[in-house]
Amino acid sequence: MSQSLPTKVFNTEKSDYAFPEIILGQEVGLFDTINKFYPELWKLYKTQKNQDWDENEFDYSSCNVQFKTCDKHTYDMMIKTLAWQWEADSVAARSIAGVLAPVCTSSEAWSGWVEITKNEIVHAATYSEIVRNSFDSPDDILNEILAVQESLSRLRVVSEVFNNAFETSYDYARGARPNDQETYNAIYMFIVGLLCMERIQFMASFAVTFGIVDGTGLFQPIGKAVQKIAQDEFEIHVQYGKEVLRAMFKTERGRTAFEQSQQTILDLINEVTSSEVDWTEYAFSEGRELTGVTCEMMKDWVYFSATDVAKFFGLQDKVDFPLVEENPLRYMESWLNMSKVQASNQEEDTAQYKVGVMKRDDQDEVFEVDF
Numbered sequence: 591m592s593q594s595l596p597t598k599v600f601n602t603e604k605s606d607y608a609f610p611e612i613i614l615g616q617e618v619g620l621f622d623t624i625n626k627f628y629p630e631l632w633k634l635y636k637t638q639k640n641q642d643w644d645e646n647e648f649d650y651s652s653c654n655v656q657f658k659t660c661d662k663h664t665y666d667m668m669i670k671t672l673a674w675q676w677e678a679d680s681v682a683a684r685s686i687a688g689v690l691a692p693v694c695t696s697s698e699a700w701s702g703w704v705e706i707t708k709n710e711i712v713h714a715a716t717y718s719e720i721v722r723n724s725f726d727s728p729d730d731i732l733n734e735i736l737a738v739q740e741s742l743s744r745l746r747v748v749s750e751v752f753n754n755a756f757e758t759s760y761d762y763a764r765g766a767r768p769n770d771q772e773t774y775n776a777i778y779m780f781i782v783g784l785l786c787m788e789r790i791q792f793m794a795s796f797a798v799t800f801g802i803v804d805g806t807g808l809f810q811p812i813g814k815a816v817q818k819i820a821q822d823e824f825e826i827h828v829q830y831g832k833e834v835l836r837a838m839f840k841t842e843r844g845r846t847a848f849e850q851s852q853q854t855i856l857d858l859i860n861e862v863t864s865s866e867v868d869w870t871e872y873a874f875s876e877g878r879e880l881t882g883v884t885c886e887m888m889k890d891w892v893y894f895s896a897t898d899v900a901k902f903f904g905l906q907d908k909v910d911f912p913l914v915e916e917n918p919l920r921y922m923e924s925w926l927n928m929s930k931v932q933a934s935n936q937e938e939d940t941a942q943y944k945v946g947v948m949k950r951d952d953q954d955e956v957f958e959v960d961f
């Protein structure tokens with residue numbers, strides 16, 4: 591007599607080892623590295639694992655005196671920027687594995703998301719350690735940070751998407767929701783929301799940190815630590831999100847999710863971008879400024895990042911912000927390995943998502959899409 595186990599724990603009936611869906615496929619059984627169905631995800635997982643680092647690699651003590659002696663505008667801009675980064679990475683450190691645990695059904699994809707979640711813990715801990723080491727009474731700074739309303743409202747748009755996915759995921763786990771397209775779409779939007787947060791919002795925030803460090807020469811250890819974080823985000827997390835979405839798009843459910851969610855994705859990109867622009871204007875208000883960087887340049891950087899996301903989904907003709915194709919902040923090249931990532935993205939672009947091609951309505955032939 592065959593023994594079966596609770597399916598959500600170990601699915602003895604599993605028959606899709608050769609083609610496990612990333613989310614909401616058949617419940618998982620053996621952890622499988624034999625059928626490598628998502629080699630790109632596995633590669634990114636290994637890269638992330640191999641470049642593990644520690645929040646205490648940097649000695650932040652020199653920042654203590656610098657926070658005391660720098661001018662008030664620099665202090666404020668630094669604190670407000672750290673506030674958002676700390677909050678957003680606290681969200682990331684909790685939500686990625688948390689939301690995806692009940693629904694992820696690929697060994698490769700799960701490994702990557704867990705590893706990225708671990709990395710988000712390093713990021714969140716880094717901000718916490720920066721504050722702990724840079725101030726005489728870190729508790730006061732913690733409260734000061736939580737009081738920055740503008741940085742909390744900057745998190746609102748993606749928080750709603752994350753919260754919806756969280757509830758959907760656990761309703762599904764408890765059997766209160768079927769494994770249907772609606773459930774799939776909510777998780778799909780979580781992955782889109784995370785991409786918007788990492789590619790648009792974090793990049794906007796890092797540009798301010800690096801602008802302060804370059805412009806004032808202060809806070810070098812913070813700059814170095816945030817550079818590690820920025821490289822993780824830009825070179826791994828963003829690429830991982832895009833790769834997952836490309837793989838999902840090769841499936842019928844993934845394509846349906848994209849088609850049904852196009853307007854929601856567009857609204858999300860527009861809203862995230864406009865909230866970043868509002869934030870940028872706020873950051874540059876009340877007399878705050880950055881040496882060598884204007885508010886306009888910083889806004890163009892937001893548009894530049896948002897353009898990348900819009901183009902990824904083939905939605906660049908529909909967004910309500912100006913497309914910026916040239917990097918307006920040259921200094922970001924030296925903080926991130928931008929050209930390296932762009933080169934590898936371009937190779938993929940030729941075989942990309944091809945959403946732009948797929949949704950062309952000027953021809954009604956069915957395209958041979960070769961991913």
Ligand SMILES: [Fe+2]
Binds near residue numbers: 682709710713823
């Ligand atoms: Fe992060």
Ligand SMILES: [Fe+2]
Binds near residue numbers: 823
């Ligand atoms: Fe991230």
